[in-house]
Amino acid sequence: MEEKKISQEDLVSFLEDGIQRSMQRHRLELTIPAQEYLVEMLGRFAETFGLYQERWLTPVTFQYQQISGEMSRLQRSQLQRELFISSRIFL
Numbered sequence: 001m002e003e004k005k006i007s008q009e010d011l012v013s014f015l016e017d018g019i020q021r022s023m024q025r026h027r028l029e030l031t032i033p034a035q036e037y038l039v040e041m042l043g044r045f046a047e048t049f050g051l052y053q054e055r056w057l058t059p060v061t062f063q064y065q066q067i068s069g070e071m072s073r074l075q076r077s078q079l080q081r082e083l084f085i086s087s088r089i090f091l
Contacts (some may be wrong), residue, residue, distance in 0.1 A: 011046060015039045048086065 067079045
């Protein structure tokens, strides 16, 4: 199966459209800066999701258990770094 790449412009357009539809559906009003913030935040999440896709589908508790069970200290450090980076996206 061939992986399709989405351009940054297409992603931004898709996110802006989705936010507009959601605002209409839920009868919400957001300022332009708030809408831009959501587009930026979701765009960054989409980028990171592509980088760490196999990890995103694993609950954090299981990821931590995997880190704890790893034999190699180097592997443990790498997994902890990845978990830290992925968790910072939600802050």
